Amino acid sequence: MNSYSYLQMYQINTKDLKSYPIEWNKIFGNSNKSIVEIGFGGGEFLVNLAKENNNYNYVGLETSLTSCHKIKKKIFQNNLNNIQIILEDAKFALREFFSDNSISKVIVNFPCPWPKSKHAKNRLFDENFIDTLSSVLEVDGEVILTTDVFEYASDVKEKFLSNGCFKVKNISEVQQLPFKTRYEKKWENEGRKKYLLIAQKRCKKDIKRLLEGEFDLPHEKIKRLDFDKLQSLVGFKKSSENHNITIKDIYAKLDGSEYLVKVFSEDKGYIQSYFVNVIKIKEGWLVKLDDIAKAYRTPSVKEAVNIIAKELEN
Numbered sequence: 001m002n003s004y005s006y007l008q009m010y011q012i013n014t015k016d017l018k019s020y021p022i023e024w025n026k027i028f029g030n031s032n033k034s035i036v037e038i039g040f041g042g043g044e045f046l047v048n049l050a051k052e053n054n055n056y057n058y059v060g061l062e063t064s065l066t067s068c069h070k071i072k073k074k075i076f077q078n079n080l081n082n083i084q085i086i087l088e089d090a091k092f093a094l095r096e097f098f099s100d101n102s103i104s105k106v107i108v109n110f111p112c113p114w115p116k117s118k119h120a121k122n123r124l125f126d127e128n129f130i131d132t133l134s135s136v137l138e139v140d141g142e143v144i145l146t147t148d149v150f151e152y153a154s155d156v157k158e159k160f161l162s163n164g165c166f167k168v169k170n171i172s173e174v175q176q177l178p179f180k181t182r183y184e185k186k187w188e189n190e191g192r193k194k195y196l197l198i199a200q201k202r203c204k205k206d207i208k209r210l211l212e213g214e215f216d217l218p219h220e221k222i223k224r225l226d227f228d229k230l231q232s233l234v235g236f237k238k239s240s241e242n243h244n245i246t247i248k249d250i251y252a253k254l255d256g257s258e259y260l261v262k263v264f265s266e267d268k269g270y271i272q273s274y275f276v277n278v279i280k281i282k283e284g285w286l287v288k289l290d291d292i293a294k295a296y297r298t299p300s301v302k303e304a305v306n307i308i309a310k311e312l313e314n
């Protein structure tokens with residue numbers, strides 16, 4: 001194996017899956033329970049945890065590609081086969097990729113606190129996320145949050161209590177984590193304190209997932225293509241209670257046999273940017289979700305393919 005081949009390993013290509021939630025026991029080839037770390041950063045905590053205890057499967061969720069590369073190097077160097085990672089927003093990933101009652105612990109070390117109220121929507125712990133935790137954790141399963149911001153810990157504690165499905169221990173000050181992380185070192189150097197919050201699941205709320213079940217690539221056939229109609233789609237917007245769709249632009253292949261429609265869509269706050277292809281085929285034109293710049297086949301993505309086909313057909 002050359003020195004960078006490990007970059008292809010340990011990461012699930014979640015957009016390629018044919019069904020959701022993910023069957024983790026098939027991925028790991030065992031019946032162990034799962035522990036999930038959100039925002040693993042340099043990967044110090046998750047890798048050491050996985051080295052120490054082989055009785056669990058470990059899944060790391062991160063939005064930073066650099067962090068994913070860093071942890072893969074550590075997993076490879078330690079020859080671990082009990083960690084998989086996903087490059088994705090944890091609010092989406094925890095809800096869509098894990099079935100009910102399937103996780104033993106969710107660990108979050110030093111999440112970004114987003115202290116300004118205008119940035120509050122970026123905070124990890126919101127009401128929907130706590131509903132997700134109440135579904136995906138097993139009964140008695142725990143959320144273990146460490147933060148350097150006491151107000152953040154108290155705000156999260158209040159949210160767990162108002163959800164009603166969690167028993168929450170008092171926030172305590174901790175001296176050090178079992179494995180030191182990059183941010184723990186950073187805050188220690190600045191003399192900041194660390195606070196621990198543990199919430200234990202007691203009951204379950206039902207959540208609606210966007211991706212449950214089996215998925216095919218959405219596609220529609222149309223007989224003729226009116227180029228003026230295609231062009232007029234730029235700027236098209238559709239908003240409904242649960243999703244929004246905007247057509248941003250259209251790109252053409254030089255020989256006119258294929259067009260790429262650039263779409264932004266949002267499902268319950270989850271935003272995707274992707275392409276819908278309009279391709280010449282023998283019997284007319286095929287409108288389908290582009291399979292190179294991939295998107296999850298959420299309701300808004302399926303609707304975008306249908307809308308484009310319908311508008312072109314009219």
Ligand SMILES: C[S@@+](CC[C@H](N)C(=O)[O-])C[C@H]1O[C@@H](n2cnc3c(N)ncnc32)[C@H](O)[C@@H]1O
Nearest residue numbers: 039040041062063064089090109110181182183
């Ligand atoms: C302050 S750093 C802490 C990193 C690490 N836990 C540590 O203690 O060194 C927060 C990390 O969370 C990640 N992150 C932020 N929002 C996220 C989200 N919604 N889903 C997954 N990861 C997220 C960031 O990319 C970043 O690596």
